[in-house]
């Protein structure tokens with residue numbers, strides 16, 4: 001039986017055969033499944049940032065807490081870009097300190113994101129979630145060591161050209177179930193769902209240190 005691994009979702013317990021990384025809202029009880037914690041750039045306020053840092057520092061030993069995210073940079077949202085940058089830097093530092101990969105939200109700020117990666121030279125993997133960019137952007141990011149996670153809406157040419165060792169799949173907040181995302185991506189790649197599941201399982205073991 002193959003496993004459907006969902007890198008990023010906001011819905012708990014979506015697929016019976018799946019393993020998901022739930023985006024855990026601050027202030028909620030700790031989930032009994034794998035989860036990530038951070039602050040979305042849209043939700044960012046200085047006092048919430050302190051709360052997020054406290055939460056991460058207090059709970060970093062929880063075995064289900066496997067990644068910091070989603071966090072990142074978004075030039076189309078109302079939050080000041082300076083505050084976003086301060087917050088993202090803090091999340092990068094926590095990711096390195098507690099050895100948890102970053103799940104990144106990035107909109108129209110890829111130059112800034114790449115220069116931060118060059119500046120920090122992080123040990124932890126950086127995964128860009130919900131990637132919809134074109135093959136050229138994807139190539140540039142892969143060359144800088146990023147992983148890319150694809151949801152139901154993505155650029156087909158990109159998925160066809162990206163090296164599969166850097167690929168994840170996700171549902172995010174869409175109603176499309178993860179097994180459908182696998183079927184869609186597998187058909188675009190002209191491989192079987194089983195093969196895709198094996199590749200993504202290996203990526204989850206390698207980059208997220210999951211014992212699955």
Ligand SMILES: [Zn+2]
Pocket residue numbers: 008009010023070172173
């Ligand atoms: Zn999300």
